[in-house]
Amino acid sequence: MTAYFDDKDLAHFGDLKRHAPELWERFMQYYGPAFEPGLLTKREKVLIGFAVAQSSQCPYCTDSYTQQALEQGLTMQHLAEAMHCAASLRAGITLAHGLVAHNIDKKVSM
Amino acid sequence: MNAVPLRVLSEEPAAAARFGRRLAGHGAELRAAAAATLQINVGKKCNQACRHCHVDAGPLRTELMPDAVFEASLDVLARHPQLQTLDITGGAPELHPRFREMVARARALQRKVIVRHNLTVQFEEGHGDLAEFFAANRCEVLSSLPHYTEDATDRQRGRGVYQKSIEALRRLNGAGYGRGGGLVLNLVSNPVGAFLPPHQADLERDTRTYLGDHHGVVFDHLFTITNMPIARFADWLRRSGRYDDYMDRLEAAFNAATLPGLMCRSLISVSWDGRLFDCDFNQMRELGLEPGAPATVFALELQDLEGRRVRTADHCLGCTAGAGSSCGGALT
Numbered sequence: 001m002t003a004y005f006d007d008k009d010l011a012h013f014g015d016l017k018r019h020a021p022e023l024w025e026r027f028m029q030y031y032g033p034a035f036e037p038g039l040l041t042k043r044e045k046v047l048i049g050f051a052v053a054q055s056s057q058c059p060y061c062t063d064s065y066t067q068q069a070l071e072q073g074l075t076m077q078h079l080a081e082a083m084h085c086a087a088s089l090r091a092g093i094t095l096a097h098g099l100v101a102h103n104i105d106k107k108v109s110m
Numbered sequence: 111m112n113a114v115p116l117r118v119l120s121e122e123p124a125a126a127a128r129f130g131r132r133l134a135g136h137g138a139e140l141r142a143a144a145a146a147t148l149q150i151n152v153g154k155k156c157n158q159a160c161r162h163c164h165v166d167a168g169p170l171r172t173e174l175m176p177d178a179v180f181e182a183s184l185d186v187l188a189r190h191p192q193l194q195t196l197d198i199t200g201g202a203p204e205l206h207p208r209f210r211e212m213v214a215r216a217r218a219l220q221r222k223v224i225v226r227h228n229l230t231v232q233f234e235e236g237h238g239d240l241a242e243f244f245a246a247n248r249c250e251v252l253s254s255l256p257h258y259t260e261d262a263t264d265r266q267r268g269r270g271v272y273q274k275s276i277e278a279l280r281r282l283n284g285a286g287y288g289r290g291g292g293l294v295l296n297l298v299s300n301p302v303g304a305f306l307p308p309h310q311a312d313l314e315r316d317t318r319t320y321l322g323d324h325h326g327v328v329f330d331h332l333f334t335i336t337n338m339p340i341a342r343f344a345d346w347l348r349r350s351g352r353y354d355d356y357m358d359r360l361e362a363a364f365n366a367a368t369l370p371g372l373m374c375r376s377l378i379s380v381s382w383d384g385r386l387f388d389c390d391f392n393q394m395r396e397l398g399l400e401p402g403a404p405a406t407v408f409a410l411e412l413q414d415l416e417g418r419r420v421r422t423a424d425h426c427l428g429c430t431a432g433a434g435s436s437c438g439g440a441l442t
Contacts, residue, residue, distance in 0.1 A: 043312060070301070073308030073316060075262045 005059050013060070043072040050079060051086040128361050129426045136366040140374065140420035142388070145412055147377040148190075149197040149437070150175070150183050151390060152206040154382065157231050160254075160267045162300050162343045164394050167201040174206055179384035182407045184215050186380075190412045197377070197437065199226040199390060204237055217247050224250045229278035230271055241278075241285040250294040251287060252333075252437075253279070256302050258320040266302045279327045288329040297332045298439070304347060304356045306363060306432045307334035310440040333439025336360075338391050338428045360427035368434030371441040374420045380407050388420045390437075391428070397421045 017024035035045050046068045053061030069079055133139065151165070152175040159168035175183075187193055196216040203209050203225060216223050225244065232240050244251055253275075256263045260272040267275075279295075282288065288295035297317065301307050314332035321327040337343050339356055347353040379387040384407045387393040400419045404410050434441025 041312070042309075067305055070303060070305045071308060073257075073313040075257060075259050075302075077259055077261060 007059075007063060010060050010063055043069075043074070046072050047074070047078075047082055051082045054083055055086040055090055128357065128424045129422050129430075132361065132364045132427070132430070133369075133422070136369075138366065138369055140369065140372065140422060142415060142418045142420055143375045144416050145190075145193060145376060145378045147195040147197050147373075148183070148187055148193045149199060149377050149379045149390060150212075151199050151379065151381055151393060152180075152201070152203045152209065152212070154201045155205045156201040156228065157205065157234050158202070158228055158267055158271065160342075161346060162256075162266055162302075162337045164338045164341045164343060164391055165201060166341045166394070171201065173201075173382050175208075175382040175384075177208075179380070179382070179407060180208055180212065182384060182410075183380050184212065184219075186407055186410050187216060187221060188219055192412065193221070193378075195222045195224060197224045197226070202228050202231040202234075204231050204240060205234070210243060213243075213247050213249060217249075222250065223247065224252055227251050227253050229253050229255070229275040232278045232281060233274055241281040241287070244282070245285040245287065245293055248293065250296070251282060252296050252298060253282075254298045254300070255279075255317075256300050258317040262302045266300065276321075276325050276327060279321070279329070280325070283326075283328055288327075290330070295329045297329050299332060299334050300337050304337070304350075304352045304359075306359065307336055307435070307440075310334040310433065331439075333437075334433070334435070335437075335439065336428045336431055336435035338425050340391060340425045341394050357424065357427065360431040363431035364427060365430055365432060365434060365442065368430045368441040371434065371436065372420075372429055373436040373438070374429075377437070378410070378412075378415065384408060386410060391425055392421055392423075395423060395425060397423060 035042070035049065037045070040048075046065060049061065050065035050069050053065050066079065154165055154167045154171035154173040155169070156163075156165075156167035156171065157169060187196060196212075198209070198212060200206070204227070206212075213223050213225070227240070227244070231237055254267070255275055256266045263272040263275065264270065279288075282295050285293070287293045299307065299313055299317070307313070310333065313334060317332050318329070321329070339347060339353065339360070344353065347356050374388040374392070377389060379390050379393050381387065381393050385393070386399050386404060386406060387397065388399060392398075398405060398421070399415070400421055403418050404414055429435045429441075432440075
């Protein structure tokens, strides 16, 4: 191993089954259907996956969901808009937590 | 008429290990049904040099169908009424000096004529009236637009192609195409990279909305076509180290449900120099019809071709991946 993250690792995601096969199966029974088309289209779900991958800063998921998005007919322009949704929401979340500081300040300050 | 030296292939077919394995795994073999379409590649000259082109076509190519092959091809069409459709491709087929004559003669034979039209050729000298010509001859126009966004289309087909394509589509609309009145304008989308095309109906819907809202352009249908791992696209895959990954992707997405509708089962492909092939992709791989079948258009009798075994190689995985891919788009 020369790096903590390697794009070839993605193909070995299933190796995680080895040490906890029952839990892995339960995860797959959840993960697979969650991304099947329902009220949301496959493409909408892929875009959600991409935004979560970006927000969670997971290189494996970003790799996978970028390729899936391209195969859904989306382009980097679409993904750029999704990135800004994720990034701006993260910024908003950071700022929103400032309300806690405001509240604490009101509580303890004169 | 020109004398045409014809090469008849004798070499072994290209390695077909992956595709053959998948086919055998489903207990299937590919045999041709009755041919309904004569697809003629009139040459490799093109005003564009797209990065995904399976023909390696471009402005510097000089191969153009000579008169003898031209006449023999139309003779085949005239003698076989079951060939209801003439599908003219290239290069940019309009750059062949007798292109308009081919269209007119096929229409006089009451055949449906499909022209694979790259849109931008309308801006080449002497081709400004193509939209009106197509309309006058009631050709079905099939035009490449890789994506409804400018950046994606220009990355595949060259800078400025998108804007020219939009203008050309407006001209076609102006001539009555894509408006539901019988002048059919279909679009073709290839992925802009090493991945499979999106769901055809989804991309058609998005493209219709975007082109209508942003450019006032209308069309009939959109076909998605998988990039074939041959010629210029294969070179790009190899140079960028993606060839094996792409082949793995195609093989993993093999879909046996695509087999009955594969275009090679109902089409005869004629090359610019008169050789016969199961499809345009085999033509570019120089993978001729099976041994014993007629090798050239000069010897073509349709009854000799029905039931023939289709020659296959690993590029065939491009037509069987996912929803499938053909000259008419997805297969499932």
